Amino acid sequence: MVPLNWYLMLSAAVFSIGVFGFLTRRNIIIMFMSVELMLNAVNISLVAFSHYLQDLRGQVLVFFIVTVAAAEAAIGLAIIIALFRNKATAHVDDMNEMKG
Amino acid sequence: MPLVMPDLKPITPEIVMTCLALFILVADVFIKRKETLALLSIIGMAAAAFTFALPGALNTTFGGMFISDGYSMFFKIVFALNVILTILISVKYLAVERVNFGEYYALLLFSTLGMMIMASAGDLIVLYLGLELMALSTYILAGFIRYDMKSNEAALKYFLLGSFASAFLLYGISLAYGLTGTTNLDRIAMTISEKGLAGKPALTLSMIMIAVAFSFKIAAVPFHMWAPDAYEGAPTSVTAFMSVGPKAAGFAVIGRVFLMAFPMVRAEWVAVFIPIAIMTMAVGNIVALSQTNIKRMLAYSSIAHAGYALLGIIAGTADGLASMMNYMLIYAFMNMGAFAVIIMLRSEGFKGDAISDYEGLSKTHPLAAALMLVFMFSLTGIPPTAGFMGKFYIFMAAINAGYTWLVIIAVIFSAISAYFYLRIVMNMYMKDPKETVTLTTSPSMGLALAITTVAVLAIGVLPAKVIYLARVAFP
Amino acid sequence: MLPKLFFGYFAFAIIVLSLLVITRRNPVHSVMWMLLLFFQIASMYLFLNAEFIAAIQVIVYAGAILVLFLFVVLLLNLREELLTNRFISAWPVGLVFAGAIFAGAVSAVAAFVPNFSGQYTVDVINRETHTKALGQALYTDFLFPFEIASLILLIAIIGAIVLAKKRMRS
């Protein structure tokens, strides 16, 4: 039997990779994918918890997270498209019209 | 497993709101004059607010997932006021910005629905979904002027950082679930005390992550970075909406989660929130000093006000929470009023959001200047305005809970804040007008201004009723 | 031993694929690696006795979300993209921060043991089938969040239309 905390550490690793990607990539779409990675990390730990606690609640939450992720993707990508129309760039550092 | 019909009475306001939003969405197709939609939204919203008072409205339903109590009711009143005032100040403004779409009203209502669900959430899953419902609608609203680069940028920054923060929230929720086997706030608290989980590193981490995500929502330093840009770039009416609504909703859940689910580890989260509160007051007030754009200045001011309100949470007493709730209500009025004046200055071909645009306003538009004066005084906390009473109660509660030193810091920063609020007043009253400013007025705007002004002055002079409401609302 | 070996494989694959996702210069490649990553994660869910979630992972994440990403990626000027920097200049700071968060998270969960057990044992789920068990939970206990989720999807539709629509109406 694999101990539960192995899954948790895997989840922490994927989460941190997601954080790293979000903090450092210049491309908006990849930043956004990093967030998806973080959500997947959470899903891994939730499913693992659910399995080890013999309770479905965690998996139900995963279900909702996936739903929200889909909605988020639709809205996020729509924002990115609106941005492309005004300024053809995918790089976050090209966007600092507002600061201070 | 039989399907048991849940008790729907406590959730009637939310149901009415949902139907209303869907109706507006459909009606948008048939109705050409969007002002009619605004009117319908307000009427519907008022009807929803009316259902707060129905018998049986105060109850817990859906197996403890939805709690309708005095606490959530108070916040729902704040949200309802917020959305009604926002709609009132939006009508003419949307036409000026050329984004007069019916979806706007539906999205405002959905966002408000999300806030109401958050305030009533008795379960972390419901809380998360409510939060996302609110946040996603607000992201769209922030980017609503889609031909405007600033609006796009605001939406993008808000969206990316927001989803980053909600990933942290989920991580915290997953840990809390793993530790206690439940997502119900009451049962989490019970399990923590039964199994002696307090002090476990995983619980602490979970609490930190949840605190971080909520701090993001209330724009507390250092999780505030999105706020100035999002506030500046978003359509002004949306800025007004999101400087009050999501913040109040954030405070509602902070109060609910930390006092309901984590009372056992109070010392720990207080230790998290104290430095956050101090930094929030410091950064908000200090950076606001050197702003030249009034929307941006109010963004920092909004950050600073979150710092004051956090004192109520830190105090943690019934008085503390009541004063925080009271502060949210007062903040809704004074901030909405200030934004209403800002929106009036926006006219075709004139932005009107630079602080220098306010020079000599008292000579060209004395009434607008006088109203702005009232709101600026209130935001500063000068009696006899509501802002003074709000701060007074918060500080009093914090002192009574033994945080005198924190209140002294708050008072010092509050004194600094006078400088930038009164700079607007000085610009209006002591300088000569540079260019002629035309005001964009409408009856609905007048109504919004009348409501906010009267409320700010009335609460300032006769505050006891409001604080009593907040005080009895807290269980 | 065998489960641990399987876990070792999944863990290795997931971490390597995640790193590939965030380090590729070409966004199309990133999306492709992510597709593979999602399949790996789905397989691991099967291993954790969660078939329905595994199915969703493939259908929604791989089938819908990633396709959306791909559409948008294809709007980019890939040729130009391949010539610019992948990371911001301060990327080591990001690495240190991510590493510190990892260290904090690992130290917090290192000694984690489940101290709770509910009714859904592996046997129960196998007997009822996972989809049915989850479906029942969703439509009874979690009916309320389920309804909220439907509203969130509605918002997403409205939002996508409002923001990405080309022509101005008024």
Added chain:
Amino acid sequence: MNYYLLIPFLPLAAFLINILFGKSLLKENAHWVAILAVAGSWVISVATLIDVMGGKTLNQDLYTWVSSGGFKASVGFLIDPLTAVMLIVVTTCSTLIHIYSTGYMHGDNGYYRFFSYLSLFTFCMLMLVMANNFMQLYFGWEGVGLCSYFLIGYYFNKKSASDAGKKAFIVNRFGDFGFGIGIFVIFLTFGTIYYEPVFSQAGAFATKTVNFLGYDVHLMTLIALLLFCGSIGKSAQMPLHVWLPDAMEGPTPVSALIHAATMVTAGVFLVARCSPIFSLSETALMVVALTGAITSLFAATIGLVQNDLKRIIAYSTVSQLGYMFLACGVGAYTAGIFHLYTHAFFKALLFLCAGSVMHAMSGELDIQKMGGLKKHMPITYWTMLIASLSIAGVPGLAGFFSKDEILWMAYSGPSPVGKLVWLSGTLVAFLTAFYSFRLIFLTFHGKFRGTHEQEHHLHESPKSMTIPLMLLCVGAVASGWVGIPALIGENLGIHNYIAEFMKPVLGHPEGHGTHGEEMMVMLVSVAVGFAGIGLAYFMYMMRPDLPGKLATQFSGAYKVLFNKYYVDELYSAIIVRPTIWIARNILIGVTDARIIEAIVNGVPSAIGGFSRQLRKVQTGFLHHYALIMAAGVLIVMGLMLMRSW
């Protein structure tokens, strides 16, 4: 609920009606609302006085304003003999002056505004005197200050008027600062801000001391002196007296109501109201007595040589207020309040007569350019003469009784400085009589010294102005009869009613003197009064060349007096100019926003610089935002780590 509560709220209602509808609807009829309201208040005040004389008192909270933890403040009313007397003073003067104003302000384009301010002022003043707690007292206190500021600057396009308004406002801030701290110390000490528990517990703290900056300070002295700071500012005592003479820039009815009869006496009222606290501190009482004595002497000497009609009366007011403090300082609170009460009538009368003269002279105020007005405006002349006789202390008139009471109490009382202040008080009585009659002789007697045009225009004022004069004149004569001293009254079977009436609230110290001494004090004060009048007659009627000669002969002293001891110049040199210099030379160079920097110097610009640095953190660059958020997460985690992970 109680009908007493209508007393303050009638003027408030009048204010609201006038401010909302005055400009559009009422216009020239704005005065009706205000007059009806204040007259209504007067009627109820009289009824209240009768009730209180029947032994009734009231202490009732109307509305709880703030209740938080141990702190409670409310809108509450206390009706006792002291309040009842003050109500009569305030509403009587206010009513008459409202009526007078209809004539005086006729045709002014801010007519409704003027009356709404007057109503608001009356409301605030009534709240002040009717309060049952310090918070409401403070509210009324600031409220009257604000109205005074508005009304002094009423002719706001006249620069001297708006300057005078500002001066009054700023000078009062100094005093109110101490007053505010005083209330705070009271709350810290007693845990409440209500009069009743504070005064009943004060005795228990009589010997308590607090350590303040390393010194042991007697607590009651500290509280009393802090409260007295407020009195000094509001009642224009040394060294904060400078605002009152300048306040004469306001319309004359305002000078009469606010700067003579009511608001400026609030300081005396405060001391009398807090007499349980003041009585516990000999030091504080001595400070009060000496401040009063010095101010009264000081202001009276300035009054001797001034030429501005209203300023002479203003200095006379400062001097008489000093008299009242002198009385309180020797423990004779009743005598102080008695003088407050009589003074309100004859001083308001003097001001209104001055207004009437101004009216006739088309705004001219220099008494050197008047003369012989007697035959043109007989009513004004006779009423003003009676008021002057009253203030000079001619037996039988109101001023005589109250002044005599004060002097006798000072002479016979237990105060260690009693004899000293009696001496100075007697001297002031002489000076008062002299300058009052100098004013009368120069204005009304002799030959007219103004322009021919002015002479042609001379006329008696309209009825709406002369009737209030005559009514006030009755007060200036008769109001003293309620306090006829035992020495005279005993044989006639008349009591000193006011002393008996006030005894439950203010006490009544018994003098330690014989009848003989009392008679001596009385005769001396009467004698110096007549001497003052006589000297004035001699100098200005018989030998009109003498004053000029004296002025040249003693030109040094004359100049010092004429320039009011150079106090304004002194303040200008040590406070105003350095502040302006700092503001000009240091601050404006650094930042662009001038006004606020000038008030709080230095710090804002330092914070502003810091702010400009700090805002650079907000780069507009999304990654930096994310990095800062992540750093925030790490900071919070680190904090927890330090609390034993």
